[in-house]
Amino acid sequence: MSKGRVSFMGGASALAIGVAITFALFKQYPLRAQLMDWSGKTIPEPHREWSNRLLSLLPSPPVGESLQTPDGKKRVMVFMNGEHTEGVDVLLDPENDAVEILDTLLTPKLGCKRVVEMPDRNPDEPCKVYNGMAQRVTKVAEVTDGESLYLVPPDRLFVWPTVKVGRRVVVPHVKGKRGAAMEVETLSLSPRLYMLHNFVNEEESNQIIKEALEMSDDDFKLKRSSTGTKEKSIAQTRTSENAFITASETAIGLKKRIFALLGMKYVDTWADGLQVLRYNVSKGYIDHYDYLDESSGQDHSFDSGHLGTNRFATVVLYLNDVEAGGETVFTLGDIPDGPEIDVDEAIEQLRNSEEAAVLAAAGVEKGSWEERLTALCRTRLAVKPKQGSAILFYNQVPDGKRDRASRHGACPVLAGQKWAANLWVWNGPRYGYTELDDHGRTVERKGLEGGLFKILLTAKNIDVPGAALYYENQFWKEWEPGHDLRINSFTGHKWNARVGDTVIKSWALSERRQEQTILLSRDNLDAPLPKSTRKAKVDENDPLEVNRRWHAERLKQMQA
Ligand SMILES: O=C(O)CCC(=O)C(=O)O
Ligand SMILES: [Fe+2]
Numbered sequence: 001m002s003k004g005r006v007s008f009m010g011g012a013s014a015l016a017i018g019v020a021i022t023f024a025l026f027k028q029y030p031l032r033a034q035l036m037d038w039s040g041k042t043i044p045e046p047h048r049e050w051s052n053r054l055l056s057l058l059p060s061p062p063v064g065e066s067l068q069t070p071d072g073k074k075r076v077m078v079f080m081n082g083e084h085t086e087g088v089d090v091l092l093d094p095e096n097d098a099v100e101i102l103d104t105l106l107t108p109k110l111g112c113k114r115v116v117e118m119p120d121r122n123p124d125e126p127c128k129v130y131n132g133m134a135q136r137v138t139k140v141a142e143v144t145d146g147e148s149l150y151l152v153p154p155d156r157l158f159v160w161p162t163v164k165v166g167r168r169v170v171v172p173h174v175k176g177k178r179g180a181a182m183e184v185e186t187l188s189l190s191p192r193l194y195m196l197h198n199f200v201n202e203e204e205s206n207q208i209i210k211e212a213l214e215m216s217d218d219d220f221k222l223k224r225s226s227t228g229t230k231e232k233s234i235a236q237t238r239t240s241e242n243a244f245i246t247a248s249e250t251a252i253g254l255k256k257r258i259f260a261l262l263g264m265k266y267v268d269t270w271a272d273g274l275q276v277l278r279y280n281v282s283k284g285y286i287d288h289y290d291y292l293d294e295s296s297g298q299d300h301s302f303d304s305g306h307l308g309t310n311r312f313a314t315v316v317l318y319l320n321d322v323e324a325g326g327e328t329v330f331t332l333g334d335i336p337d338g339p340e341i342d343v344d345e346a347i348e349q350l351r352n353s354e355e356a357a358v359l360a361a362a363g364v365e366k367g368s369w370e371e372r373l374t375a376l377c378r379t380r381l382a383v384k385p386k387q388g389s390a391i392l393f394y395n396q397v398p399d400g401k402r403d404r405a406s407r408h409g410a411c412p413v414l415a416g417q418k419w420a421a422n423l424w425v426w427n428g429p430r431y432g433y434t435e436l437d438d439h440g441r442t443v444e445r446k447g448l449e450g451g452l453f454k455i456l457l458t459a460k461n462i463d464v465p466g467a468a469l470y471y472e473n474q475f476w477k478e479w480e481p482g483h484d485l486r487i488n489s490f491t492g493h494k495w496n497a498r499v500g501d502t503v504i505k506s507w508a509l510s511e512r513r514q515e516q517t518i519l520l521s522r523d524n525l526d527a528p529l530p531k532s533t534r535k536a537k538v539d540e541n542d543p544l545e546v547n548r549r550w551h552a553e554r555l556k557q558m559q560a
Contacts, residue, residue, distance in 0.1 A: 279420075309427050
């Protein structure tokens with residue numbers, strides 16, 4: 001709330017709006033705050049210019065104040081996306097329901113507008129209106145008297161409001177196979193972190209674990225993570241085993257449920273695959289950000305605060321109960337009570353506790369990241385896994401910029417085993433499914449109109465030694481004769497085979513058939529084999545080579 005800018009005025013006044021429809025908006029109640037601009041100057045009623053500056057409008061009603069809603073009207077508080085202060089008090093008239101233009105009326109009044117001005121987009125496009133359960137509302141009939149509404153700019157996504165820690169909201173519209181009601185509980189305001197109670201049931205959890213264990217495809221099956229490493233080596237800072245489940249009925253059901261909870265329409269390419277994680281004793285994941293670096297690629301803009309796309313929200317599903325440890329910790333998060341304990345002191349405390357022996361027995365050394373993280377897990381904002389629950393947090397703030405407070409890690413397991421699954425949801429098509437348009441905006445790759453069709457591709461090399469498979473210009477995998485590659489692909493994808501730098505064969509997948517095979521053999525090449533099939537020696541530190549490795553790794557993850 002913008003303290004110091006609040007003034008009160010008596011009397012009542014109604015704002016006439018220049019539209020033929022008679023929604024009663026901004027009715028001023030006795031002792032309610034007046035409209036003012038950023039400088040604190042009161043805006044005289046006849047001259048109210050509704051601009052972005054007016055976002056500092058009104059404080060929430062004083063707690064405990066009860067004001068009667070005039071007969072037949074609905075009284076709501078309207079806030080900007082993700083906010084819970086500086087809302088405006090609005091009266092809606094259900095009689096105008098037929099008009100269905102809630103957005104158009106509310107938007108200019110709060111100064112809600114596009115975050116990024118685009119020459120080819122209408123600057124006056126109204127903001128979308130959501131209720132506090134992530135449901136889009138367009139008619140007064142869908143509004144409940146007394147509830148809060150949220151305005152979401154046309155180029156942004158709804159973000160769950162953080163009203164206060166401990167607040168619980170039931171979400172009956174998010175369907176799932178469950179007995180008990182699904183509830184969203186606010187755990188922290190910064191980062192925006194929520195506990196999703198009863199989000200997955202036991203049967204689904206077990207099914208996902210089973211599918212991860214049964215997976216045989218080399219690229220997706222349960223194995224040590226290679227995130228942040230050179231190809232084929234394993235990560236030392238992420239010691240869980242991961243598997244990507246991309247297409248099973250249970251995984252897709254969970255993905256859809258997550259999108260519904262976020263208030264988003266389900267689009268497969270707006271999320272990575274469901275990633276199943278298994279952590280044994282002492283295993284964890286160092287604190288990190290889920291969003292990708294803005295400099296990560298030239299062919300995609302990761303700048304989500306502007307025209308690009310990046311990982312927007314993360315949901316971590318807890319698939320079992322963990323005996324000890326295994327929390328998800330937010331190392332920069334606000335802790336509800338008590339002063340923050342300094343890291344060194346926390347490590348000291350840990351070394352004097354019984355847990356130190358557990359870590360030592362598992363080979364965790366003093367001074368290691370595992371030790372530091374375990375210490376932080378005891379002293380920072382941390383969520384204990386509980387079968388059936390999940391957490392949601394946002395990696396971006398409501399205007400799309402990266403949220404530095406979203407840094408988190410997986411605490412080393414201290415007893416038992418932890419099974420979890422995560423979904424990284426993007427604020428648009430994810431990397432690998434995009435191209436940049438004339439404005440540098442990340443858009444869905446052309447040629448994919450009409451919907452993506454998923455293809456399980458088998459790549460067979462009959463007799464061309466030294467070949468490699470490329471996804472457009474990006475290295476995918478070494479592809480030697482006799483070693484079939486199994487790939488999840490989509491219509492519109494372009495693959496090619498190279499020997500050294502020479503493209504010897506290309507394929508564009510256009511057929512909407514589920515299982516397809518591409519064949520590489522000496523007698524069906526597009527270009528002759530280069531003279532020497534011996535591969536050029538690679539300089540590991542060459543920036544292009546570093547970039548190529550990065551792309552190959554990211555793509556493998558995102559392809560899932
Ligand atoms: O396992 C967890 O609790 C968190 C995992 C995580 O942060 C990730 O996979 O990005
Ligand atoms: Fe993460």
